Amino acid sequence: MxxxxxxxxxxxxxxxxxxxxxxxxxxxxxxxxxxxxxxxxxxxxxxxxxxxxxxxxxxxxxxxxxxxxxxxxxxKVSTIQYEILNQTIKCFDINPLVQYLFKKYEKNKVEQIIKKYNIGTANMYNGAAIFWQMDDTGKIRTGKIMSYNTETGKRIKNNDGKPKINWVHFAMKKTNYNLKQCLFGLHLLNDNVKKVAIVESEKTALIMSLEMPEYTWMSTGSLLGFKHDFLKPLINKDIISYPDKGCYDKWSETAKKLNEKGYNITVSNIIEKKEYKEGWDLADAFEFEGKKNAIKQAKTDLNTTAEI
Ligand SMILES: [Zn+2]
Structure with missing residues (x-):
């Protein structure tokens, strides 16, 4: 046709x-x-x-x-065809994030997560991960292309210190693209989901889905992504959010305003612990506690403190 x-x-x-x-x-x-x-x-x-x-x-x-x-x-909000997304769900041997996850977690569990979150692979940066932003109606807003170190799972930065990031609509050279981003993982929202856990980084949402698969994890993609525009599909859900260390005040302030609008957001302060470094997030905290063979404790701590 x-x-x-x-x-x-x-x-x-x-x-x-x-x-x-x-x-x-x-x-x-x-x-x-x-x-x-x-x-x-x-x-x-x-x-x-x-x-x-x-x-x-x-x-x-x-x-x-x-x-x-x-x-x-x-x-109208511009979207990308599903076929494009589907073509990227492959070549995991050059996907540094997937390789990192394979080293840390059971292969079949990682594969389930890849499928659940539609993790793609890009050739860019000698292999990178694509975090597709699919909304709650299944429309694909864009994909964020990020480069990671296979060994450490940390983001690779340019000489100027900024992380290597690109966007699928940009890489496809789409003109006049009316981008409207959404939460990473928003496509997992449905009537059966009562509580949603929010973190900042996409990678952390994936790791937390592996660590605590009983909850629905989504990510804002940036500190400023914690806002009404991104969160509004969740207005009737219970939201528990985990800001990175040092961002608790900012997210608390936002949550307070949103709760006045009818949201039900709890902001966890468990990452604010003294022994955690500035900028750490929930996955870092898990790894830290895990190294001390205390991951079970961490989970208990999370469950009680966060009241998930
Ligand atoms: Zn006429």
Missing amino acids: TQYKYKLDPTSKKFKCPKCGKKNRFVRYINNETNNYADPEFGRCDRLQKCAHFHKPTNTKSYEPKYHINEEVKL
Whole structure:
């Protein structure tokens, strides 16, 4: 089947016809990929008897607006096809994060987690992990491509000290992509999920799913991702959040405001322990406690303190 670049606007919105001049009769073309209108000259007049002006854009050329029109164009959230995601669920031998997890956990359990969270592999950075952001309706917002050290499981940073990160929509060179990020793991939300545990890092959400598979783990992807815009699909759920060490005050403040709006968020302070280093997160704490052969204690501690 031919994939057309443009389609007639399926909404009921109509414009002034450039031929007969009648208002609210002209259905314009929309770019299938960006959901933006094509140039205002392209469309079909619905006065079929008296005008029927029809100007169709060809699929080979680009007809993006040459100027901004003074009208509200409601941008739809852009998404990526499932086939693209599916093509990345392979080549785990070059996926540093998966290799790291294989060393630490049982292979079949890691494989289950890969499947559950749709962990992909990118060729970029000589092999990297892709964290797909799939929303609660199964739509794919984008994928975050991150590079890790296979031995330590830590992120690899550039010379400027910033982690090596890219985005699938960016790597695919998509133009006018209306990115709206969502929580990593949001696709796991359903009516049976009563409590959701939130951490900042995607890797930590995966590790915690392995350590405590009885809970649904999601991640905000960044410190600032702990906000209404990301959390709103969870408004009716019990949320327990685990900020990284040093971020407790910030997340507590946010949670307090959100709880006034009707959320039910608890913020755990268990990472704030003195012996934990700044920037540590729940997975680091687990590893630390584990090294002291105290992982069971850690779990008990988590369960009681966090009231999960
Ligand atoms: Zn007309």
